[in-house]
Amino acid sequence: MKRTGFLYDQRYLLHDTGPYHPERSERLQAIYQGIESAGLLPHLTRITARPADMQWVETIHTEKYIRRFEEVCLSGHRTLDCEDNQMCRETYETALLAVGGTLEAARMIMAGELDNAFCAIRPPGHHAEREEAMGFCYFNNVAIAARYLQMQWNIQRVGIVDFDVHHGNGTQHIFEKDPTVFYYSIHEHPSFAYPGTGREFEMGSGEGYGFTKNSPVLPGQSDEDYRRLFEQDLLPAFEKFVPEVIIVSTGFDAHKEDDMADMRVTTEGFAWIMRSIMKLADTYAQGRLLSVLEGGYALDRLPELAADHVRIMLDA
Amino acid sequence: MxxxxxxxxxxxxxxxxxxxxxxxxxxxxxxxxxxxxxxxxxxxxxxxxxxxxxxxxxxxxxxxxxxxxxxxxxxxxxxxxxxxxxxxxxxxxxxxxxxxxxxxxxxxxxxxxxxxxxxxxxxxxxxxxxxxxxNVLGIGEPGTLLCILAEEKVGQLKRIVDVITEEKISCGSVLVARYFEKDKRAVFPYLLTNNVMRVKQRLRDLGFEILDPMQWYLDQLPKPAPPEA
Structure with missing residues (x-):
């Protein structure tokens, strides 16, 4: 059995997006409850959330943006940059806590205290650009974690796998010129789904050309298509890149019962996805894997999806 | 233009x-x-x-x-x-x-x-x-494409646009296309948002069918001839 960390904090529920918003605190409660009732908590090492050190946030976001986010939030405005991004006064603090908890999970993995970790955090991060909040995301948790691993722990090559149903435009743009971070994303085709990027021909630029890989999937597709694309696009890419740590942008919104998008991946399909990412981590990265929550809005399905996810990480 | x-x-x-x-x-x-x-x-x-x-x-x-x-x-x-x-x-x-x-x-x-x-x-x-x-299609901006099946009669598009407006969602473009069923139209609003769950539900409540856009596309393709008896 692996030593798996679990990050969950009641304070992640404080980010209040108002009525009717899909990115709501009930998502995290469903995830926690799923893991708890599957009897997995005793096998997990709890990770304590704490606000991130600003030095790490600033490796990705400009100081100007961070100040703006803080000021807009504390002044009581309900949105940042776009109607999608609903906020309350606690949003900024919660976002810092999400980054901080993710970095603590990364630290514990690198210090050898854990093999891997699942960070059940809010708000999510993969749409957040350097200077812009987008698609319910404010700080790019995964991007900050990748830089932290490189700068604090001297990791040369970070591999990111993003299976949220939406393309992680923020993560892609942040690393598109960077050959030390490989960004792989599988998502609903951008002609149909938010945010409209992540086409096959987006492959990075400059020195980073070839270190971005996108697998857009047409609406209505299912487990077999994900499996085919993983095998065809991700496995050979990581075989060549040889990541030293794998960070996963974990989104459960490609599930067939999730109304945010049009995919038909089953609960078993998600299990296959996670098992194959675990295999990659064991093959190339000494098992070091950091899974960070992005989307997933089917409240009835999140408990089983989260429990399976963690069970696979425990290798039990 | x-x-x-x-x-x-x-x-x-x-x-x-x-x-x-x-x-x-x-x-x-x-x-x-x-x-x-x-x-x-x-x-x-x-x-x-x-x-x-x-x-x-x-x-x-x-x-x-x-x-x-x-x-x-x-x-x-x-x-x-x-x-x-x-x-x-x-x-x-x-x-x-x-x-x-x-x-x-x-x-x-x-x-x-x-x-x-x-x-x-x-x-x-x-x-x-x-x-x-x-630029006209609005696809340079982040958004989500919906495919709504509407009856071909006066005022349907307005009902759709009203819901979108009430949800305070900006529209990048709206395309209207033929559907294989007679008297039906497929309406494709490109919504400049990630937040589509509630607008989809409200449209369903009004009796509109939300289609998988690929389903619409596949229905446009010529059907294979039925096998010879």
């Missing part, structure tokens, strides 16, 4: 007397395929395309890096001989739809844009039109 807003205004032009090789160099340098030919008063007198040039020169001079001596043999060829006189043109006041239809009808890759006096004002190419329609 006018040609004047989408055309390229800084046009590379040549004269009738310009040598064909010089015209070819200009096309290569600027990665373009059409050169309007103008006189001293900037009046359009013709257009020369990369196809005209390919037809005039031997294959070696088109595809390979030619020896200068070889090229010298063709230095006397002038644009005048190979250009199209009085080419089809379009005016700056024409619409983008005009340009699209004209390009399809005339099978040309670009049109010189001229004013009433025949003076060259710009050029509009397939590439310019693509850019303009990417």
């Amino acid at each position: 006018f040609v004047s807003r989408s055309m390229t205004e800084k046009v590379i032009t040549v004269r009738k007397e310009t040598s064909l090789l010089e015209a070819q160099d200009l096309m290569n340098k600027h990665q373009i395929r059409h050169l309007p030919v103008v006189d001293d008063d900037n009046i359009l007198v013709g257009i020369i395309t990369d196809r005209d040039i390919r037809g005039a020169l031997p294959y070696r001079l088109v595809k390979e890096q030619p020896e200068s001596e070889e090229r010298a043999k063709y230095a006397h060829l002038k644009v005048e001989t190979y250009m199209t006189d009085k080419p089809a043109t379009i005016s700056p006041e024409h619409t983008l739809q005009d340009a699209l239809l004209l390009i399809q009808e005339k099978r040309m890759g670009a049109f010189p844009v001229v004013d009433r006096d025949g003076r060259l004002k710009g050029i509009i190419s397939v590439r310019d039109l693509l850019r303009a329609f990417i």
